[in-house]
Amino acid sequence: MTISFLLLAAITIAGTAAAMSLRNLVHCVLALTLGLVGLAALYLQLGAQFVGFTQILVYVGAVAILAVFAIMMTRSAEPTEPHGSSSFQLSGALIAGIVFAVLAWAVSSGTKALQVQTLQPEASVNQIGVALMHGFVLPLEVIGLLLTAALIGAGVLAMDETRGAR
Amino acid sequence: MITFPWITTLTMVPVVGAIVLLALGGRNKVLVRWIALAFSLVALILTLVLWHKFNTVADGFQFQELHTWIPSLNAEYRVGIDGLGLLMLLLTSIVVPIGMLASWQIQQRVPLYFSLVLLLQSCLFGTFTALNFFHWFIFWELSLIPAFFLIKLWGGSKSAKAAMQFLIYTMVGSIAMLMSFLAIYLATKTFDFTELAHLAQSGQLMPAVVGKLGWHLFTPEHTAMVIFLGAFLGFAVKVPLIPFHTWLPSAYSEAPTGTTILLTGAMSKMGLYGFLRILLPLFGVQMQQVLTPLLWLAVATVILSAYAALAQTDLKRIFAYSSINHLGYCMLGIFAVVKFTGGDTALTAQKFAAMNGVFLQMFNHGLTAATMFWFVAMLEKRTGGLRGLNDFGGLRKVVPVFTGLMGIVLFSSLGLPGLNGFIGEFLIFKGALPLVTWATALSAIGLLITAIFILGILQRVFYGPLGEKWVHLPDLTIGERLTLVPAIGLMFALGLYPQLILGVVNHTAIQMALNLRNF
């Protein structure tokens, strides 16, 4: 419960909350980026350097840009979204709240039994590489395949269905 | 000792060629053709190198390569050649360029066509060099695939049906053969030809199989016979023997002529090769038991196919039946060699003659039939696909050179002395007559009928008054003449000096005849 943790947690929560509540979609994405950078910083704080940088690379460098592109191409940047019925909003928020309550309850009741490791563990790139190439080689391959498939699939989906019609 | 893997290299050259062609794509058809031809010529050169390096008096197989492959199945990659294998390699490498030249004018899917041809060549090489049933069988079956597509995709109007018939027929035979070999494998745990032959020669093979698989309702002889018949069916369909031959005329006539050349020149030899390499060493006893029916089959093949050829009007069908007829002589020779002679030295010498004759006839038939179909291809090219006997007449007037050269080839097929066909037939008859007199004497009728239908072709196509349609038929071009010269020259060379081939295969023939178990 260090100050840095609280600070970063505050940034993260602020960013994500803003992302979920702002009206302008571009702002949402920018806020989300802030939240995700905060999250990456949290990872760094937890000692997972590689994951942290990967988080930045993937989310800031790719997903956010992708989302921005999607927003631009669907012309939904203008805050024209008419808020749906308040009951809809309310029920959603309520459910989310209940979920949080339940999870918080679970966390508070579940972590007591856990033996907590306080030593800073090591997760150098070397170790990660070794682990990826030995213990996790099959998942790695599967992920590679998945990414390829996703790449092709996304390309095909984003292509115009009637080629050359326009 | 590590030596250069000649045979593997030879087998891979066409595969590489096929890949190159496919990679090249169809933009430049001329280039594709030349490259394909170049690869087949490389294979020919390699074969000639092998021919040169081959030790003609050594026992057993040469240029052997042995690698373990699937240890749990005892399947090894074992290749090697003796005189017979070498002869077949040479034939294949000669026939494939002929086939390519004959399909030079193919316009559709050129790279695919030529790469399939090269693949087929590779499969043939594999079949003729494999010494382990397992991968021999793989090549044997694999060769069907290019052949099937070659017939189906580039063939005539009924090619799909013919290709299917061809495939199913040979597949049924192959499956029967596979069953037999699985039975043998279950009993002996080996797929190796030489080991199996060794077992068979010492009389242990069939008892082992019967001991393993015998069924109480079957006598051991019957069990062995059933296994033999399975293997026999596989080869008999491929050769083909009457009555397993009906796929052949339709396949030959529907296939594009270049493919027919491959089918008749090289692929039909696979069946005979199987008879010589597998059935003779392994099932000699069983063949002796059913020798009489086998001989009748051979005689029926010779005579009926000759008569059937007489009734055809399509040049390709005639030549197809003529092919069956010629291979029937080979079958006669093989069956004669099987006959039990009790070690009589004079008769053993006859077996040598028959064996040599069979080898020579295989090669000669390949060469002659391939060239014959080549001429059909050139005729088709000139006439836009017409090849019926009744479509022509008097062509000699406009295409004298074509007529002359094709006449040479036709007479070679007829067995005229001085050309290659004669000596093989002579040796077969010479060896077979003392061994199986009546069958041989009856088969001689085939020689007569062959003469009748071949002269019929000459008469109806080239002689008589010239049809109005063909006044402007072009004669052979210089290029065609030049490409024909090697083939026809080889015919003359073999007719005048058969020692060229006999000198190489003789030792193998002697060994094969001697290795037959006589008891």
Add this chain to the structure above:
Amino acid sequence: MSPMSGYLLLSALLFSIGLAGALTRRNAILVLIGIELMLNAANLNFIAFWRYGPNPEALTGVMFAIFSISVAAAEAAVGLSIILAVYRHSKTTNLDKMNSMKG
């Protein structure tokens, strides 16, 4: 309160925020972003458990996080392109108006 439960609570909160966004917003892109957020919350959980768990040398948590980031990236790509395709067809990104399966 142990450091770990702080992270876990944060993760739970992130998850809930993401869920709330996904449930309340009408825009498909935002729903997708919400889902991404939920995934990130899970990642945080993984890292936290790895960090404070009994077997940090096994790196399982880190691995899981890496893989899940990859999956999330793929999911985002495909999801957004689907949204693009749908938009091209129905000219809207509003989920309420995208309830017809007819093409």
Add this chain to the structure above:
Amino acid sequence: MPEIIDQIFVLSKHWLLGYVPAGLQPVFSALLSVVPVLIAFPLLFAITTVLERKGLGRMQNRYGPNRTGPFGILQPMADGIKSLTKEDIIPRTADHLVHLLAPLLLVTASFLVYAVLPIGRNMVIANLNAGVLFFFAVGSMVELAVFMAGWSSRSKYSLLGAMRAIAQMISYEMPLVLASVVVIMAAGSLSTVAIVNMQASYTGIWPHWYVFTPWGLTGFVIFLIAATAESNRCPFDLPEGESEIIAGYYIEYSGFKFALFFLGEYLGMFATSAMAITLFLGGWAAPFSFLTWIPSYVWFFTKLLTLILVFIWIRGTLPRLRMDQLMNFAWKFMLPLSLINIFGAGVWHYMPAGLLRWLVVTLLVVVSCISLSRGLRRGKWFHVRTYRFAA
């Protein structure tokens, strides 16, 4: 003596740190590392602008700046003063906050990158375990900044420029990263310090730079091309092509913010050049073993300046590409080639040392390069292109 000169900055930093209370030492250490960088590179920026303008001028048969100071070398000073004193205009419809944040984010990200670049022996701000990854991760934030700038201005030109820039940067980031993967494979580390150390040894007088291998050379060339595109420089300067969309995404900026953008761009260029040096040209290592007495940072800056000159030279030489050419080039040539290059590096690794592996890998790279370029030419270079929009 050469060692002392080489390490003089490190030594002086430690000497200074000795006067600082222990509790504040980490903070001061960081400050002492960061501040020189924050000073040196803007200075380099100033030098580069004048160099570029004069160099370009020479190439285009004109003088370039020659009024301010002797030979115009004070021109950057004048420019700086001018931009500081100019009015800061913000468009009325602009998204103020984002408009403000964009240049800041850009410059911040550009500066952050320097944290992992070893400027000399033992001279690196943070020797990160995943240094190269950090470099690319932070570098990718630049794109976001560009988007923010373009979008928040509410101008068609700027939005178009931003979109172009982002598309281009994303496209070229791929070959950039993949080109550096070969080095990471060879070095077995993501740490920039480790990578440079790997290259700082010699066989005879020849250094072990990765550029002196077939895959290294290929990687270097790919990296350089991608870096040119990343920093939106000619011939990849479409996002700010003056003749088409004036200044691209920062058209609506003026005054100091504009200068910040300029600074950020150049800093990005320096950073990628420095990364190229680190990865392929041995970082601060001397090119010959007998030149090691010259201090390492001198070598680093020499190489950096050389690369900058190369960039200037390219800018003065090559015409601008068209958008479709640019994209085709990235996806159809650079990407496959860098993938093949990775394969080549693998082959190199697993083949025994000798002439053969040189031949094989060179052949692989050359053949694929030729065939890929043929593939490019067969494409729609000269065809009428129909653009598609999401309508």
Add this chain to the structure above:
Amino acid sequence: MNWIVQNLWLVPALPILAAGISALAKRKSRVLAASLAIGSMAISFLLSLWAFAHVLWLRNHGEASLQIFDFRWFQFGNQWLSLGWVLNPLTAVMLVMVTFVGLLIFIYSVGYMAHDENFTRFFCFLALFAGAMLGVVIANSLLLLFMCWEIVGLTSYLLIGFWYSNPKAAAAGKKAFIVTRIGDIPFFLGMVWLYGQSGTLLFYNGGAGCLEPSAINYLVAQTTTIGICAATGIALLIFCGAVGKSGQFPLHVWLPDAMEGPTPVSALIHAATMVAAGVFLVARVYPLMSAHAGIASVLTTSTALQAVTWVGSITALFGALIAVAQYDIKRILAYSTVSQLGYMMMGLGVGGVSVGMFHLITHAFFKSLLFLGAGSVIHGCSGEQDIRRMGGLGRLMPVTFATYAVGMLALCGFPLLFSGFWSKDEILHAAHTWNISQAPFYMGAFAALLTAFYMSRQVFYVFGGKSRLAEETADLSHSLASPDTTNHHGSSAPHESPAVMTIPLMILSVFALLLGFLGTPAWPWFQSFLEDTQAPLDFSAFSTGGMLPVMLSSSVIVLLGLTIGWWFYGRKPIESVDAPDNVGRLSPSIFSALGNALYFDAIYGATFVKLNTQLSKISDWLDRWVWNGAVQTVTQIVFGFAYLDNFLDTHVVNSGFDGGCQGVSRSGQILSLLQAGRIQRYLKIVAGALIVFTILLLWKAKI
């Protein structure tokens, strides 16, 4: 060993080489082809003379007149197959005859074929034929002989069908090849059998050859399952080959048809040499032919030779009979040839090698003379071959007439002066003394009578009376017009042939006159040469062994025949083309039967050819319906099963399944109300589930 023995192969090789070169030559290089063929033939002739001289020299020095040269050809098993050539009197005589007659005919052909467009090919084929024929002659191996024999057959085929655009010629060539091949198949089998039995195919090989006593004794000792000894069986099979090649009954049908070829071809191949090859073959394997079980009792004739005799005599009579009723000038000669070949065979059967061979040699000369003369006539009449349209040519073509008359008299066996007399007489004499039966003698004698008759008929028709050629215009039936018509210059007036054609005629007629004196009973030099004995001049031979009566009777027969011929045809000239034959009037039915060659072609056509066609149809039918039908049936059955299975799947299994599915889908419709397409609603459900499950889990953990 003498040079000529070692290099005897040059004799056949040179013409073959010439043929090879002119085969590659262009169609226009006529001079090259002709000079190559004639030159090579001339050299071969000189070499043959040398060989002949060498044999004479050997005889005079008392050395063995049988010289052989063998070489190895190829190896199979543990043995080598050897080929070789033999020089003995038989070879020498045949060589000289073939090369000499051949040379003359080559020269003649230059004139005869001068206008043919395929001149080059013609000489190529002729040279190839000559080479192959010489190969047959010198062969010391039955295999080599057979090979050359087959090539001879091939060239015969090519030359008969030389005017290939005429369907009749093409058909005739085919017929010739196939009919001779019918004889060759047994020959081939006999050869293979001989090889199997004796282990060699060399005739003479220093005691190891197959014609030498040890092998013959072995062969005689072997008996076959049908009771005859192996030697007889083999000999009969080989004789079948000779029957086919020499146009013996019943395989004679091809020979008259072969007249479709150019006339020099008829002369060379179908009169002088090739058809004689069969006779030569029998002579060559005479030791085998004459071998039989009781080899000690030389007096009895072997079964094989009996067969030869009977076949020969039947053929002689048969051919002569048919010749009487022919109208085509060449066909008459062709049937005459058939008849004479029968004579030769008979001579071989009853009298041995020398008797038959003597007639062969003399016949070769006068028959080629006759053919060439006929050719000259045809040439002069612009291709007309029907004797009814000729007449009166004796005045117009004096040289041809004179030489033709010589040939005709020689063929008839006009007493004393003409060679045919001596050789025919010898055969009749031998037949007279034959110990088995007298029938061949009487058949031969009757045939001689007929020969004289039909030859005189022909001569009177052609050369006597006045020319009927002009009437041709009235008669439009061109049934017998040969394709020569188109090839000759257009003048319709009969004229004498050029010198290049007449000079060979004159040379041949000289030989036709004189050759007989080499083998008179008084000085049987020829016979002794062949049999390797000395021949004293002994006029008393006429009186011994019933020689004189036979000679007298045969002279009478010949004169009688000529007289009858004059009575019917020469007494008063034949008036017109349409006038019926004077003999034919006596018994039109028999005459027309003879005119149609006793309907042999028709009979063969109705039996063997038809049988063959039927067999081919049957095997084709078998192929299409039985074998293929069986396969198709199996396929259909398999397809049937497939359809059945498909039916079961579709209507039994599937329909049940479909029913189930419909139920499911109906329930699904109800449940689908939950799935309204509102993603967020699903998400809510999931979140609810999450809540519930978490609570449940925690609850459980608590308890």
